[in-house]
Amino acid sequence: MMTIALVSGGSGLIGMQLLHQLFQEKAYDAVISVSRRELAIKHPKLVQVVVDFDQINQVSLLDKLREKDIGGENQAIVRALENKEAVIHAFCALGTTIRKAKSRDKFYKIDHDYVINFARWAYSWGASKFLYVSALGADQLSKFFYNRVKGEVEEDLKVIPFQYLGIFRPSILLGHRKESRFGEDVGKVLAGAITALGLFRKYKPIYDHKVAKAMVHQALNDEREKVKFISSKEMQIF
Template identity: 55%
Template sequence: MKIAFISGTSGMVGMQLLHQLLKDGAYDYVLSVGRRKLALKHPKLIQIEGDLFKLQQWDWEDRIREQALGGEYADFLGKIEKREAEIHAFCSIGTTIKVAGSKERFYAVDHDLVLGFAEWAKSLGAEKFLYVSAMGADGGSSIFYNQVKGKTEENLKSVKFAYLGLFRPSLLLGNRHEFRLGEQVATILMKPLVWLRLFKNMRPIYDHQVAKAMVKTAQSIRSQSVEIISSGQMQDLSQ
Protein backbone atom coordinates (compact mmCIF):
# COMPACT_ATOMS: atom_id res chain seq x y z
CA MET A 1 0.00 0.00 0.00
CA LYS A 2 1.23 3.47 -0.87
CA ILE A 3 0.00 6.41 1.23
CA ALA A 4 0.52 10.16 0.90
CA PHE A 5 0.48 12.49 3.90
CA ILE A 6 -0.09 16.15 3.09
CA SER A 7 -0.25 19.37 5.10
CA GLY A 8 -0.74 22.90 3.82
CA THR A 9 -3.64 22.27 1.46
CA SER A 10 -5.18 25.72 1.94
CA GLY A 11 -2.41 27.33 -0.13
CA MET A 12 -1.87 27.49 -3.89
CA VAL A 13 0.58 24.63 -4.20
CA GLY A 14 -1.12 22.61 -1.48
CA MET A 15 -4.45 22.56 -3.30
CA GLN A 16 -2.75 21.54 -6.53
CA LEU A 17 -0.77 18.87 -4.70
CA LEU A 18 -3.91 17.40 -3.21
CA HIS A 19 -5.53 17.34 -6.65
CA GLN A 20 -2.52 15.57 -8.17
CA LEU A 21 -2.32 13.00 -5.37
CA LEU A 22 -6.02 12.16 -5.50
CA LYS A 23 -6.02 11.55 -9.23
CA ASP A 24 -2.76 9.59 -9.19
CA GLY A 25 -3.45 5.87 -9.16
CA ALA A 26 -0.15 5.13 -7.39
CA TYR A 27 -1.54 6.28 -4.02
CA ASP A 28 -4.15 4.17 -2.27
CA TYR A 29 -4.93 6.82 0.35
CA VAL A 30 -4.20 10.50 0.91
CA LEU A 31 -4.22 11.70 4.52
CA SER A 32 -4.70 15.46 4.81
CA VAL A 33 -3.57 16.98 8.10
CA GLY A 34 -4.70 20.55 8.74
CA ARG A 35 -6.30 23.16 10.96
CA ARG A 36 -9.68 22.50 9.41
CA LYS A 37 -11.27 20.07 7.00
CA LEU A 38 -11.71 20.94 3.35
CA ALA A 39 -15.17 20.88 1.79
CA LEU A 40 -14.06 18.00 -0.39
CA LYS A 41 -15.03 14.36 -0.65
CA HIS A 42 -13.07 11.63 -2.40
CA PRO A 43 -12.97 7.85 -1.90
CA LYS A 44 -9.29 7.82 -0.96
CA LEU A 45 -9.14 11.12 0.94
CA ILE A 46 -8.99 11.01 4.74
CA GLN A 47 -8.95 14.29 6.65
CA ILE A 48 -8.01 15.01 10.25
CA GLU A 49 -7.95 18.50 11.71
CA GLY A 50 -6.91 20.32 14.85
CA ASP A 51 -4.25 22.53 16.38
CA LEU A 52 -1.13 21.71 14.34
CA PHE A 53 1.10 23.07 17.09
CA LYS A 54 -0.10 20.10 19.18
CA LEU A 55 0.10 17.52 16.39
CA GLN A 56 2.37 15.21 18.38
CA GLN A 57 -0.35 14.94 21.02
CA TRP A 58 -3.20 14.08 18.65
CA ASP A 59 -4.95 10.76 19.00
CA TRP A 60 -5.04 10.65 15.23
CA GLU A 61 -6.13 7.02 14.97
CA ASP A 62 -9.30 7.68 16.94
CA ARG A 63 -10.02 10.75 14.82
CA ILE A 64 -9.94 8.54 11.75
CA ARG A 65 -11.96 5.72 13.31
CA GLU A 66 -14.69 8.21 14.26
CA GLN A 67 -15.15 8.95 10.56
CA ALA A 68 -15.47 5.27 9.64
CA LEU A 69 -18.04 3.61 11.84
CA GLY A 70 -18.13 0.70 9.40
CA GLY A 71 -14.40 0.13 9.82
CA GLU A 72 -13.54 1.03 6.24
CA TYR A 73 -10.19 2.53 7.26
CA ALA A 74 -9.06 -0.49 9.27
CA ASP A 75 -6.69 -1.65 6.53
CA PHE A 76 -5.21 1.86 6.24
CA LEU A 77 -4.57 2.06 9.99
CA GLY A 78 -3.27 -1.50 10.14
CA LYS A 79 -0.72 -0.98 7.38
CA ILE A 80 0.67 2.10 9.13
CA GLU A 81 0.79 0.39 12.51
CA LYS A 82 2.57 -2.67 11.08
CA ARG A 83 4.94 -0.51 8.97
CA GLU A 84 3.65 -2.22 5.82
CA ALA A 85 2.86 0.96 3.91
CA GLU A 86 5.14 3.10 1.78
CA ILE A 87 4.51 6.64 3.01
CA HIS A 88 5.42 9.86 1.22
CA ALA A 89 4.85 13.14 3.08
CA PHE A 90 4.24 16.42 1.25
CA CYS A 91 4.42 19.79 2.99
CA SER A 92 3.45 23.19 1.62
CA ILE A 93 2.82 24.91 4.94
CA GLY A 94 3.61 28.60 4.73
CA THR A 95 2.37 32.11 5.37
CA THR A 96 3.58 35.71 5.17
CA ILE A 97 4.65 38.09 7.91
CA LYS A 98 1.65 40.29 7.05
CA VAL A 99 -0.82 37.43 7.47
CA ALA A 100 1.00 35.99 10.49
CA GLY A 101 1.10 39.36 12.21
CA SER A 102 4.69 39.25 13.42
CA LYS A 103 8.09 37.73 12.68
CA GLU A 104 7.71 35.44 15.67
CA ARG A 105 4.39 34.10 14.45
CA PHE A 106 5.74 33.73 10.93
CA TYR A 107 8.66 31.67 12.27
CA ALA A 108 6.26 29.51 14.28
CA VAL A 109 4.28 28.65 11.15
CA ASP A 110 6.99 28.42 8.47
CA HIS A 111 9.53 26.68 10.69
CA ASP A 112 7.93 25.08 13.74
CA LEU A 113 4.82 23.70 12.06
CA VAL A 114 6.85 22.31 9.16
CA LEU A 115 9.30 20.58 11.50
CA GLY A 116 6.47 19.30 13.66
CA PHE A 117 4.69 17.76 10.68
CA ALA A 118 7.96 16.23 9.44
CA GLU A 119 8.73 14.64 12.80
CA TRP A 120 5.18 13.33 13.12
CA ALA A 121 5.26 11.85 9.61
CA LYS A 122 8.65 10.25 10.28
CA SER A 123 7.36 8.69 13.51
CA LEU A 124 4.62 6.96 11.50
CA GLY A 125 7.05 5.55 8.97
CA ALA A 126 7.28 8.18 6.23
CA GLU A 127 10.32 7.46 4.07
CA LYS A 128 10.19 10.50 1.82
CA PHE A 129 9.49 14.14 2.68
CA LEU A 130 8.91 16.73 -0.02
CA TYR A 131 8.83 20.37 1.07
CA VAL A 132 7.91 23.59 -0.73
CA SER A 133 10.65 26.03 0.24
CA ALA A 134 11.66 29.21 -1.64
CA MET A 135 14.15 30.13 -4.34
CA GLY A 136 16.24 32.31 -2.02
CA ALA A 137 16.27 29.95 0.98
CA ASP A 138 19.44 30.64 2.98
CA GLY A 139 19.86 30.37 6.73
CA GLY A 140 22.44 33.17 6.64
CA SER A 141 20.38 35.56 4.53
CA SER A 142 19.74 39.12 5.70
CA ILE A 143 16.20 38.75 4.35
CA PHE A 144 14.12 37.29 7.15
CA TYR A 145 11.80 35.25 4.87
CA ASN A 146 14.72 33.56 3.10
CA GLN A 147 16.53 33.07 6.39
CA VAL A 148 13.60 31.19 7.92
CA LYS A 149 13.18 29.03 4.82
CA GLY A 150 16.90 28.20 4.93
CA LYS A 151 16.81 27.30 8.61
CA THR A 152 13.78 25.11 8.02
CA GLU A 153 15.60 23.25 5.25
CA GLU A 154 18.61 22.67 7.48
CA ASN A 155 16.52 21.41 10.38
CA LEU A 156 14.57 19.07 8.11
CA LYS A 157 17.84 17.35 7.25
CA SER A 158 18.23 16.35 10.91
CA VAL A 159 14.96 14.36 10.77
CA LYS A 160 16.83 11.83 8.59
CA PHE A 161 14.33 10.79 5.97
CA ALA A 162 15.46 8.26 3.39
CA TYR A 163 14.78 11.04 0.89
CA LEU A 164 14.29 14.75 1.48
CA GLY A 165 13.27 16.88 -1.49
CA LEU A 166 13.61 20.65 -1.06
CA PHE A 167 11.64 22.41 -3.79
CA ARG A 168 12.62 26.01 -4.43
CA PRO A 169 10.11 27.63 -6.78
CA SER A 170 10.51 31.15 -8.09
CA LEU A 171 7.55 33.54 -8.12
CA LEU A 172 4.38 31.43 -8.04
CA LEU A 173 1.56 31.93 -10.51
CA GLY A 174 -1.95 30.73 -9.70
CA ASN A 175 -5.09 31.76 -7.86
CA ARG A 176 -4.34 33.12 -4.42
CA HIS A 177 -6.98 33.60 -1.75
CA GLU A 178 -5.45 36.87 -0.62
CA PHE A 179 -4.16 39.88 -2.56
CA ARG A 180 -0.39 40.52 -2.43
CA LEU A 181 0.52 43.81 -4.11
CA GLY A 182 4.26 43.08 -4.37
CA GLU A 183 3.69 39.75 -6.02
CA GLN A 184 1.10 41.20 -8.39
CA VAL A 185 3.60 43.81 -9.58
CA ALA A 186 6.37 41.23 -9.90
CA THR A 187 4.07 38.92 -11.83
CA ILE A 188 3.22 41.64 -14.35
CA LEU A 189 6.90 42.48 -14.82
CA MET A 190 8.15 38.91 -15.03
CA LYS A 191 5.36 37.08 -16.86
CA PRO A 192 6.90 37.87 -20.27
CA LEU A 193 9.76 35.55 -19.23
CA VAL A 194 7.23 32.71 -19.16
CA TRP A 195 5.94 33.51 -22.63
CA LEU A 196 9.46 33.90 -24.03
CA ARG A 197 10.78 30.89 -22.09
CA LEU A 198 13.78 32.84 -20.81
CA PHE A 199 15.80 32.44 -17.60
CA LYS A 200 14.21 29.14 -16.56
CA ASN A 201 15.25 29.35 -12.90
CA MET A 202 14.16 32.97 -12.51
CA ARG A 203 10.91 33.15 -14.46
CA PRO A 204 7.59 32.58 -12.64
CA ILE A 205 6.26 29.06 -12.28
CA TYR A 206 2.68 27.86 -12.02
CA ASP A 207 1.44 26.18 -8.85
CA HIS A 208 0.35 23.08 -10.76
CA GLN A 209 3.87 22.71 -12.20
CA VAL A 210 5.34 22.63 -8.71
CA ALA A 211 2.76 20.06 -7.62
CA LYS A 212 3.34 17.80 -10.60
CA ALA A 213 7.10 17.96 -10.11
CA MET A 214 6.77 16.99 -6.44
CA VAL A 215 4.56 13.98 -7.12
CA LYS A 216 6.76 12.82 -9.99
CA THR A 217 9.87 13.16 -7.83
CA ALA A 218 8.29 11.22 -4.96
CA GLN A 219 7.57 8.29 -7.25
CA SER A 220 10.98 8.13 -8.86
CA ILE A 221 14.22 6.58 -7.62
CA ARG A 222 16.57 9.33 -6.50
CA SER A 223 20.34 9.00 -6.27
CA GLN A 224 20.62 11.51 -3.40
CA SER A 225 19.17 11.37 0.10
CA VAL A 226 18.84 15.17 0.19
CA GLU A 227 18.08 17.04 -3.01
CA ILE A 228 17.40 20.67 -3.89
CA ILE A 229 15.07 20.99 -6.88
CA SER A 230 15.27 24.35 -8.62
CA SER A 231 12.40 26.15 -10.31
CA GLY A 232 13.85 25.27 -13.71
CA GLN A 233 14.05 21.59 -12.82
CA MET A 234 10.42 21.67 -11.66
CA GLN A 235 9.35 23.07 -15.01
CA ASP A 236 11.16 20.23 -16.77
CA LEU A 237 9.68 17.60 -14.45
CA SER A 238 6.16 18.89 -14.94
CA GLN A 239 6.20 18.43 -18.72
Protein backbone atom coordinates in the same frame (compact mmCIF):
# COMPACT_ATOMS: atom_id res chain seq x y z
CA MET B 1 1.75 -2.88 0.91
CA MET B 2 -0.38 0.24 0.95
CA THR B 3 1.08 3.54 -0.27
CA ILE B 4 -0.13 6.57 1.70
CA ALA B 5 0.41 10.29 1.15
CA LEU B 6 0.39 12.57 4.21
CA VAL B 7 -0.24 16.16 3.18
CA SER B 8 -0.02 19.39 5.18
CA GLY B 9 -0.90 22.78 3.71
CA GLY B 10 -3.64 21.38 1.49
CA SER B 11 -5.67 24.60 1.60
CA GLY B 12 -2.96 26.67 -0.09
CA LEU B 13 -2.12 27.35 -3.72
CA ILE B 14 0.28 24.45 -4.21
CA GLY B 15 -1.34 22.26 -1.56
CA MET B 16 -4.69 22.16 -3.33
CA GLN B 17 -3.04 21.26 -6.63
CA LEU B 18 -0.98 18.64 -4.83
CA LEU B 19 -4.09 16.96 -3.43
CA HIS B 20 -5.63 16.76 -6.90
CA GLN B 21 -2.44 15.28 -8.35
CA LEU B 22 -2.33 12.67 -5.60
CA PHE B 23 -5.99 11.77 -6.13
CA GLN B 24 -5.23 11.05 -9.79
CA GLU B 25 -2.03 9.12 -9.13
CA LYS B 26 -2.79 5.38 -9.06
CA ALA B 27 0.33 4.65 -7.00
CA TYR B 28 -1.30 6.21 -3.91
CA ASP B 29 -4.00 4.20 -2.20
CA ALA B 30 -4.91 6.89 0.34
CA VAL B 31 -4.33 10.61 0.85
CA ILE B 32 -4.44 11.92 4.41
CA SER B 33 -4.80 15.68 4.74
CA VAL B 34 -3.36 16.99 8.02
CA SER B 35 -4.64 20.49 8.69
CA ARG B 36 -5.92 22.95 11.28
CA ARG B 37 -9.45 22.75 9.88
CA GLU B 38 -11.32 20.54 7.46
CA LEU B 39 -11.05 21.34 3.76
CA ALA B 40 -14.20 21.82 1.70
CA ILE B 41 -13.39 18.95 -0.67
CA LYS B 42 -14.27 15.28 -0.89
CA HIS B 43 -12.69 12.32 -2.69
CA PRO B 44 -12.77 8.54 -2.18
CA LYS B 45 -9.03 8.54 -1.40
CA LEU B 46 -9.19 11.49 0.99
CA VAL B 47 -9.16 11.22 4.78
CA GLN B 48 -9.02 14.47 6.75
CA VAL B 49 -7.24 14.73 10.08
CA VAL B 50 -7.59 17.99 12.03
CA VAL B 51 -4.69 18.81 14.36
CA ASP B 52 -3.15 21.62 16.38
CA PHE B 53 0.34 21.92 14.91
CA ASP B 54 1.59 23.25 18.25
CA GLN B 55 0.64 19.92 19.85
CA ILE B 56 0.91 17.55 16.89
CA ASN B 57 3.56 15.46 18.63
CA GLN B 58 0.83 14.35 21.04
CA VAL B 59 -1.57 13.33 18.25
CA SER B 60 -2.10 9.65 17.48
CA LEU B 61 -2.71 9.21 13.77
CA LEU B 62 -4.37 5.86 14.45
CA ASP B 63 -6.78 7.39 16.97
CA LYS B 64 -7.63 10.18 14.54
CA LEU B 65 -8.32 7.68 11.77
CA ARG B 66 -10.54 5.63 14.06
CA GLU B 67 -12.46 8.75 15.10
CA LYS B 68 -13.27 9.46 11.44
CA ASP B 69 -14.11 5.84 10.65
CA ILE B 70 -17.88 6.02 10.93
CA GLY B 71 -18.60 3.57 8.12
CA GLY B 72 -15.44 1.51 8.32
CA GLU B 73 -13.80 3.18 5.32
CA ASN B 74 -10.49 3.65 7.14
CA GLN B 75 -10.05 0.08 8.37
CA ALA B 76 -7.60 -0.84 5.60
CA ILE B 77 -5.43 2.21 6.38
CA VAL B 78 -5.49 1.54 10.13
CA ARG B 79 -4.61 -2.10 9.58
CA ALA B 80 -1.73 -1.21 7.24
CA LEU B 81 -0.29 1.27 9.76
CA GLU B 82 -0.70 -1.12 12.69
CA ASN B 83 1.03 -3.95 10.81
CA LYS B 84 3.69 -1.63 9.36
CA GLU B 85 2.55 -2.59 5.88
CA ALA B 86 2.41 0.97 4.56
CA VAL B 87 4.80 3.08 2.50
CA ILE B 88 4.31 6.67 3.61
CA HIS B 89 5.35 9.80 1.72
CA ALA B 90 4.84 13.14 3.47
CA PHE B 91 4.25 16.32 1.48
CA CYS B 92 4.44 19.79 3.06
CA ALA B 93 3.14 22.96 1.46
CA LEU B 94 2.58 24.85 4.71
CA GLY B 95 3.26 28.55 4.59
CA THR B 96 1.88 32.04 5.05
CA THR B 97 2.94 35.67 4.62
CA ILE B 98 4.01 38.21 7.24
CA ARG B 99 1.05 40.34 6.21
CA LYS B 100 -1.39 37.50 6.92
CA ALA B 101 0.46 36.28 10.02
CA LYS B 102 0.50 39.87 11.42
CA SER B 103 3.99 39.51 12.92
CA ARG B 104 7.41 37.97 12.28
CA ASP B 105 7.01 35.73 15.31
CA LYS B 106 3.72 34.30 14.05
CA PHE B 107 5.16 33.89 10.57
CA TYR B 108 8.13 32.00 11.99
CA LYS B 109 5.86 29.73 14.00
CA ILE B 110 3.86 28.74 10.91
CA ASP B 111 6.60 28.63 8.28
CA HIS B 112 9.28 27.08 10.48
CA ASP B 113 7.93 25.48 13.66
CA TYR B 114 4.79 23.96 12.16
CA VAL B 115 6.73 22.54 9.22
CA ILE B 116 9.34 20.93 11.48
CA ASN B 117 6.67 19.69 13.90
CA PHE B 118 4.80 18.07 11.03
CA ALA B 119 7.99 16.54 9.61
CA ARG B 120 8.99 14.99 12.95
CA TRP B 121 5.48 13.68 13.47
CA ALA B 122 5.32 12.21 9.95
CA TYR B 123 8.67 10.50 10.53
CA SER B 124 7.44 9.06 13.83
CA TRP B 125 4.55 7.45 11.95
CA GLY B 126 6.82 5.85 9.40
CA ALA B 127 7.18 8.40 6.59
CA SER B 128 10.22 7.44 4.53
CA LYS B 129 10.14 10.44 2.20
CA PHE B 130 9.48 14.11 2.87
CA LEU B 131 8.82 16.64 0.13
CA TYR B 132 8.81 20.30 1.11
CA VAL B 133 7.93 23.50 -0.74
CA SER B 134 10.63 26.02 0.10
CA ALA B 135 11.42 29.08 -2.03
CA LEU B 136 13.88 30.38 -4.57
CA GLY B 137 16.57 32.22 -2.62
CA ALA B 138 16.18 30.21 0.60
CA ASP B 139 19.33 30.69 2.68
CA GLN B 140 19.70 30.55 6.45
CA LEU B 141 22.32 33.34 6.21
CA SER B 142 20.20 35.62 4.02
CA LYS B 143 19.65 39.21 5.12
CA PHE B 144 16.04 38.84 4.00
CA PHE B 145 13.82 37.44 6.75
CA TYR B 146 11.61 35.33 4.47
CA ASN B 147 14.54 33.66 2.73
CA ARG B 148 16.34 33.18 6.03
CA VAL B 149 13.39 31.36 7.59
CA LYS B 150 13.03 29.09 4.55
CA GLY B 151 16.75 28.35 4.72
CA GLU B 152 16.52 27.46 8.41
CA VAL B 153 13.67 25.06 7.68
CA GLU B 154 15.74 23.35 5.00
CA GLU B 155 18.66 22.87 7.38
CA ASP B 156 16.46 21.60 10.21
CA LEU B 157 14.73 19.11 7.90
CA LYS B 158 18.09 17.60 7.00
CA VAL B 159 18.53 16.49 10.62
CA ILE B 160 15.45 14.24 10.46
CA PRO B 161 16.63 10.89 9.04
CA PHE B 162 14.22 10.48 6.14
CA GLN B 163 15.34 8.08 3.43
CA TYR B 164 14.70 10.90 0.96
CA LEU B 165 14.24 14.65 1.42
CA GLY B 166 13.09 16.62 -1.59
CA ILE B 167 13.30 20.42 -1.27
CA PHE B 168 11.47 22.37 -3.96
CA ARG B 169 12.45 25.98 -4.61
CA PRO B 170 9.86 27.57 -6.87
CA SER B 171 10.07 31.10 -8.20
CA ILE B 172 7.05 33.43 -8.03
CA LEU B 173 3.92 31.30 -8.17
CA LEU B 174 1.17 31.57 -10.75
CA GLY B 175 -2.31 30.31 -9.99
CA HIS B 176 -5.59 31.36 -8.48
CA ARG B 177 -5.24 32.53 -4.88
CA LYS B 178 -8.15 33.19 -2.57
CA GLU B 179 -6.47 36.39 -1.48
CA SER B 180 -4.47 38.90 -3.50
CA ARG B 181 -0.79 39.50 -2.70
CA PHE B 182 0.18 42.90 -4.09
CA GLY B 183 3.94 42.40 -3.84
CA GLU B 184 3.70 39.03 -5.54
CA ASP B 185 1.54 40.49 -8.32
CA VAL B 186 4.15 43.15 -9.02
CA GLY B 187 6.85 40.50 -8.90
CA LYS B 188 5.03 38.43 -11.51
CA VAL B 189 4.97 41.34 -13.94
CA LEU B 190 8.64 42.19 -13.41
CA ALA B 191 9.80 38.57 -13.51
CA GLY B 192 7.77 37.93 -16.63
CA ALA B 193 9.29 40.94 -18.36
CA ILE B 194 12.83 39.94 -17.41
CA THR B 195 12.47 36.31 -18.52
CA ALA B 196 10.77 37.39 -21.75
CA LEU B 197 14.03 39.13 -22.60
CA GLY B 198 15.91 35.88 -21.95
CA LEU B 199 17.46 37.12 -18.71
CA PHE B 200 17.55 35.23 -15.40
CA ARG B 201 15.38 32.32 -16.54
CA LYS B 202 15.58 30.79 -13.08
CA TYR B 203 13.26 33.60 -11.91
CA LYS B 204 10.55 32.77 -14.46
CA PRO B 205 7.19 32.54 -12.65
CA ILE B 206 5.88 28.99 -12.32
CA TYR B 207 2.37 27.59 -12.18
CA ASP B 208 1.21 25.89 -9.00
CA HIS B 209 0.29 22.66 -10.81
CA LYS B 210 3.83 22.30 -12.17
CA VAL B 211 5.26 22.38 -8.65
CA ALA B 212 2.67 19.84 -7.49
CA LYS B 213 3.40 17.51 -10.41
CA ALA B 214 7.14 17.76 -9.75
CA MET B 215 6.62 16.81 -6.11
CA VAL B 216 4.62 13.70 -6.93
CA HIS B 217 7.08 12.72 -9.66
CA GLN B 218 10.06 13.03 -7.32
CA ALA B 219 8.31 11.08 -4.57
CA LEU B 220 7.65 8.15 -6.88
CA ASN B 221 10.80 8.18 -8.98
CA ASP B 222 13.81 9.69 -7.21
CA GLU B 223 15.83 7.27 -5.09
CA ARG B 224 19.37 8.33 -5.98
CA GLU B 225 20.03 11.07 -3.45
CA LYS B 226 19.19 11.35 0.23
CA VAL B 227 18.71 15.11 -0.03
CA LYS B 228 17.82 16.77 -3.32
CA PHE B 229 17.11 20.40 -4.19
CA ILE B 230 14.75 20.86 -7.13
CA SER B 231 15.01 24.25 -8.79
CA SER B 232 12.17 26.24 -10.30
CA LYS B 233 13.72 25.78 -13.73
CA GLU B 234 13.66 21.98 -13.29
CA MET B 235 10.00 22.08 -12.28
CA GLN B 236 9.01 24.01 -15.42
CA ILE B 237 9.10 20.80 -17.50
CA PHE B 238 6.12 19.30 -15.67
